[in-house]
Amino acid sequence: MGLLRLVICWLLVCAPAQAGTLTQAELARRFPAPLTVGDKAADVPAWPLFKQDGTAMELVGYAFESADLAPVPGFAGVPPNLLVVIDPKGTFLDVAVLSQHEPVFLEGLGEAPLHDFVQQYRGRSLGQGITVGGGKGSLDGVSKATASVRIISQSILSAALKVARARLGFAQGRDPGRVGRILPDRFVPLSLQQMLDAGLVRHVRVRNGDVERLFAGGAGAGLDAQVLAHPDDIFIDVWVAWASVPAVGRNLLAPRTWNRLQGRLEPGDHALLVLTAGPHAIAGDDFVRGSVPRGIVLRQDRLPVEMRDLDIEPRLADGVHLPADEMLLLRVIGQAGLDPARALDFALPVTRSKGIVYPERITREIAFPYQLPAAYYVAPEAAAPAWQASWKARRVELAVLGVALALLAGALWQQRRLVANARRFAWLRRAWLLFTIGFIGYAAQAQLSIVNLTGIVQALRAGRGLDYLLFDPLTVALWAFVLVSLFIWGRGTFCGWLCPFGALQEFAGLAGQALRLPQVSVRRVLDARLKRVKYGVLAAILLAAAWAPAQADRLVELEPFKTAITLNFVRGWTYVAYAVGLLLGATVVNKAFCRYLCPLGAALALLGRVRMLDWIPRRAECGAPCQTCRHRCSYNAIAPRGQVDYEECFQCMECVVIHASDEQCAPRILERKRNRSIPIVSMDGRA
Template sequence: MRIMRLFIGCWLFLLILGQAWAGVLTKAELARRFPAPIVVGDKETDLPVWPLFRQNATATELVGYVFESVDLAPIPGFSGVPVNLLIAIDPKGSFLDVSVLSQHEPVFLDGLGEAPLFQFVKQYQGLSLKQNIAIDARKKRAPDATHADIDGVSKATASVRIINQSVLASALKVSRKKLGFAQGRDPDQIARIRMDVFEKLSAAQMLKQGLIQHVRLSNKDVETLFAGSPGAGLDVEATRAPDGVFIDLYLAYVSVPTVGRNLLTERSWNKLRNRLDEGDHAILVMSRGRYSVLGDDFVRGTVPDRLLLKQDGLPIDMRDLNLELRLSEETALPTENIAVFRIISQAGLDAASPLAFSLPITRNKGIVYPERIARNVDFSFRLPADFYSAPQGDDATWRGTWKNRKAELLTLLAGLALLAGALAWQKRLVREGRQFTWFRRLFLVFTSAFIGYYAQGQLSIVNITGVIQALLAGRSLGFFLFDPMTVILWAFVLLSLFIWGRGTFCGWLCPFGALQEFTGKLGQWLRLPQWKIKPRLDGRLKWIKYGLLAAILGSSMFSSQITDKLVELEPFKTAITLNFVRAWPFVAYAVGLLLLSSVSYKFFCRYLCPFGAALALLGRFRLFNWIPRRKECGTPCQTCRHRCEYHAIAPSGKVDYGECFQCMDCVVIYASDEKCAPLMLEIKRARTIPIVRATAEESSNAA
């Protein structure tokens, strides 16, 4: 308890002295990075940016602005320290340069190395804030005015999302303030479609209310567009039949329930809803005539080039859902050409703002190298206010990460619920020793395979040092929200600490701990000689992890560089996050600990793990002594003590919950009438008929 108070006191003292992070660049350093003919101006007073100029004859023209992301969007990474980026944008909102000034992301320090990070940020050069920048695009396309796909970094998905958020958030702040961008809205501060509103309407009524947009172009209308240009008179059919229908187009905001449920059959509406995530939008396109939005060479599932969408001047990406939908019989709308386009929630489409559509029409003149002449037919429509809700409060873009990992999170929650139920009703769990053994084995497989390798949910001392460094710098802890697995696991572990102690995580939910348990059991099965550590030495070795914890926490308050080195005492990043794909010293260390566990059961967990030490200290606030004990435990029975491979039971029979890993072997013994000596003796006594000396009267009566 004294150790815990000491740590808390140190943290509070240094929190008072902590100062916020700030940029590190100077004008001289920027001049070195942006040499002549570029001239670096003085730092602005209203915003921490430096203007960049170029002398053009007698005029001085603005080239752009350069700034540090930590000054404008200090979003902490997983070490608790923000990645600091140098960002330069031109007056049109295009990225001139993005480079890394400093970073403390664990995965890029001695793990993957910094090269993948440098390669990742280099992709922003030449891209524009007017483009929808997507990470980890499955089918990478050449960038255009609407979108740009950039490659992510394997094993660092959450980190690059945080970096991307830092780049865009800081650049948009500068663009709003200095460049007058109206489209730089927060994608979560937008109106949302009200899914609880439905009104029975006919197609005519929806057209009148603006829920369906109708555009009809005759051949004559299109010919008028090209009048006076090289494209005039090239369409022979239009000349021959000027009143003929070029395109009769209907656009419907079909993700609005009032529109979708009235236009589509019930089966088609349900099919559409199953293809849309929360916050997505869908536009139904119906047309007839000579010209189709899809075109003869259109590939299903791609972005159309004959129908474009913008909002506040910002291009919005629409993608074909490749979904066959049936209109209800009452609609009387064209069914010759039907397609539905999806707009993902991350695009930031505001349901309250007008949707500006463009219908490009192209004519070719010439045969060998034809000249392309294009004209646009622009139209828009706005969703009535009854069908959307205004934005409420401040929000953050981490929500998209949670939505994208919904299946993983539900799986994790199901696993945690199963574990909590099993531990809460431990009497049923340990009733059959063999069944308990298999339950534990299967759950540890779930922990290592799903939580560890698949979902990358290994909790670590880095989580704690990240919190400390963020609080010292006065920053938010919102960076955790970019990793929902960590948030949910921490919530469960903190709750379990106050109920059962540190053992719930260390014994059930630590992926590396599960690997150690498997190697330990394998070593026993192979009958490898086991290193039996004497109790006195065991007691001394257990203090090592507290010393390592103190060193790491102390360094996190003064030097993040030292902390980056010390946290490598944990093999979690090597074994779980990077799957042993790392420099050989780190791999040798992690593999060595696993091999050591095969002859000394979970050696690292018991003696070296600083994270386990932190949980042990927090577990001292445990509410229950949940391991059942009998008065004979320790006096005279020593069965559980000798069977405990963690040496967590004293000769007196008292359980040291700070060293208990909740393997529940002693609970199984307690409930077994074949293993628990006091219980076996109690049963034996109950079955024995006592012999009592007969009295003289009883003897005479018997005679």
């Protein structure tokens, strides 16, 4: 086991991570004329798509792979890779599946439902707050694959937001629906001085000496003679205000300008008023109305946000007197995710040139913040992790599972009371196994699998987190219980009570006995050798998961769980034949798959060695001379000397029933006979 750990750790360190696979040539084949694929952007792995518009090339959108930007691992531990195309406004033009390793879509359901799911993104905007299975307006999920499509959706949205942030001025990684909201009815008449005092209007005065200090010690120092000659003169006066806030716009702008501004803004848009005075201009003589001014930059959370001129000639309200040379009303579209609850960072770039033929351009920025007072917006709610929706949606099933597991733990802890009546225990156990098959297996889809472990191996190999596991709350809850039970009882709690396929095999065995089929008892020596096979299967799967994921996808099919439980036998005939064959085999060889082939069982057996209790009661006579429990154990988990092999025990508790029974336990039967002995009395009445 120690050697296996070392090998896996080495593979985790050495194995490469997955990345996008498309080239510019491949994209050109996918997007033929009249579209043209540009060079990949330097700041984000996305290709611009252009089309000819007269003499100009019009930007159609950006194409990118989700694995390059948001490699959210799926349940196989490998991120899905999707080709995503968004237009300059953040609207999805197309989403296509390039590769995916989700077990539920590899077989059974097939990829068709996944392709149908991603087609729903077409025409939707990043500003809509796209959700999956959340009711009206949300994306339709996929039955039996809700957790998988949530992971895929998170990958698509996260990747798209990163591109939108880098290339379209959108906010980094924030859900555009989770930003502060301007209060439209919050208005009180305020003078200019009152607005300045309240922080609604920000005034910044920059002198020539301040600018020279920005360039001090660099190539741009001392290049502006006017600045050097008059260090105390004004370089620029700037006034900035959030004009779409009623308490600002209605007090600062003339009524006609305010009304025009309201008519030009879409829901979610923001308007900023910028006024300047002094020799330095932010627009300049070559500024074109409706364009983006180069002389002022807006950032939020250190990320650029595009401001575009509204082409409105602003007029100030009566009584507002500012010595402004320039006045601009700039719009920030709603899709940019500008958050009124967070500070705005403005910067005025100042560029100097050094040299004549090929001048060196040196740029420094005059930076200043602006924070809208809290009284004029509603702060956003804290963004909940994407996986929380899965937990809320399945809270009823989680409650049922939680109660059931608590009952099971209590019953196993009170094993003497549980097995006090052998007949009652048999029926209780069968009822529980039916619950395991019906609820845990088919209803909750919480069949634990070796895929859970290979997914972790592949996620760690690529240096990713394990947050993806939280998208399947029932599986997480069951794993948590199983891991705790390993410390108390060992492997048997899951394999004997909580594995739906194991329960199917147990009922298959009962059916075989009812049909009087010959029950094959594997000889102890052969049985011991066959039990080692599952450890070899486990090692092969884990090594493949770390080194050759494609091979691991094939090897995990040795588990029939997906066919029999997840997909309810709706799959290719070879998989169905294999699963059915294992169940038929269980009618004559008790739980043959669990004992000899199950890689998950092997992993739990290894982990179960940390067990704290030898919970199966034993007597001094067990094994010497009594062999009742050993012969009755259909798993060959009891040695001739009476010791229990907990790594191979399935917690059927048959030996515990025998131990507590006056009719089945040989030492107890002998003890009862001794207690019932009749003393011999002589004819004279003496003993």
